[in-house]
Amino acid sequence: MRKSFDQVTKHVEATAKKVEQSGSALIIMHNGETVLEKYWGRHSNSENARKVQANTRFHVASVRKSYIGFAVAYAVYKGYISSINDLVIRYLPEWNQPIMEGTTIRHLLTHTHGLREREGNIARDFLPGTSWAYRGVGIGMLAEIVKRTTGQTVSEILATQVFIPLHYYESGWIGKKDETLVEVIRKENDSAWTESLSTEGDQMNMYVSARELARWGELHRTKGFINGNQHISKEIFQMTTSLQSPDLVNGDLPQNGFLWFVKDKEVAKSEIGALVPRGSYQILGYTGVTVLVIPDYQLVTVRAFNSFGSPEGFDYLSDVRDFGDAVVTAYKTNDVHA
Structure with missing residues (x-):
């Protein structure tokens, strides 16, 4: 039996019409097999722009954080970082300040x-471990901790542990652009947009094809076990995709592993759809790129757009929750013969 995921296709097509984009993609893997692979549009709004295709690489924005989370877990597993309960200043002493x-x-x-960055300075909104807020200020700190403890950059760890041995040729931080990269459709003065030539893995210049994003999700679903071999220690993936958030006074706030959003219990402000079962996890990007892994159903689903940000009136969180619910509904109700 093979599942029909037309409902998910329609959802991605509907989202594409609501956001500012010129190209999109959808990949669904079930039990390690690609059961749906679709591409729409072109790399930019230019008349002669390249068509979106299998080796098209999308700017993944915050989806890159799942790779940074892997690098941190690798450093913990190898003993370079003693514990994630260690104070940041143990590894970054220059931040030893109130x-x-x-x-x-x-x-x-x-x-x-x-923490948050305000007018070039770091400010504090609440005491650590007391609440939740999605901020980018800590990501550079994590990348620097990895670099100082392991002697390798985030991108070097990903290259040696994942990209090279598993033949990922369409994933990485880009210092020089080529024809396979989409143009990011964005407002001219969007303050969230940054460009960098750094290939260390600490900046927001990561591009990945939809098919390799799906492989990345599948690598997590199998906990590093691919083609009959344990290529990467399963403990790394157990760390990254299990609940790591401290107990918060407000029990309705989102839950995280190593930067992945995880579904451990029902919370009102979850980034993951209500129908998606416990034990699932998801990573999101400001470009609309989403990787959803549902171990209970052996599913990995990736959607990708070359948009940046949300147009006025578009409820991004509602849309991404509905995307996950569409995946689950399609899986559970639409059986067809292969």
Whole structure:
């Protein structure tokens, strides 16, 4: 039996009409097999732009954080980082100042650090471990901790542990653009947009094809077990995709593993659809790129757009929750013969 995922296709097509984009993709894997692979549109709004195709690489924005989470887990597994409960200042002593008091690596990984960047300076919105807020300020700290403890950059760890041995040729931080990269459709003065030539893995310049994003999700679903071999220690994936958030006073806030959003219990403000079962996990990007892994159903689903941000009136969180629910509904109700 093969599942029909027409409902998911229609959802991605509907979202594409609501956001500012010129190209999109959808990949669904079930039990390690690609059961749906679709591409729409072109790399830009230019009349002669390249068509979106299998080797098209999308700017993944915050989806890159799942790779940074892997690098941190690798450093913990190898003993370079003693514990994610260690204070940040143990590894970054230059941050030994009152504003960082009590802030641990766990807080950085789970968006519970309470820090934010304000007019070029770091400010604090709440005490570490007391609430949740999605901020990018801790990501650079995590990348630097990885670099100092392991002697390798995030991208070097990904290259040696994943990309090279598993033949990922369409994933990485880009210093020089080529024809396979989409143009990111965005507002001219969007303050969230940054460009960098750094290939260390600490900046927002990662591009990945939809098919390799699906392989990345599948690698997590199998906990590093691919083609009959345990290529990467399963403990790394157990860390990254299990609940790591501290207990919060407000029990309705989102839950995280190593930067992945995880579904451990029902919470009102979850980034993951209500129908998606417990034990699932998801990573999201400001470009609309989404990787959803549902171990209970052996499913990995990737959607990708070359948009950036949300147009006025578009409810991004509602849309991504509905996307996950569409995947589950299609899986559970639409059986067809292969």
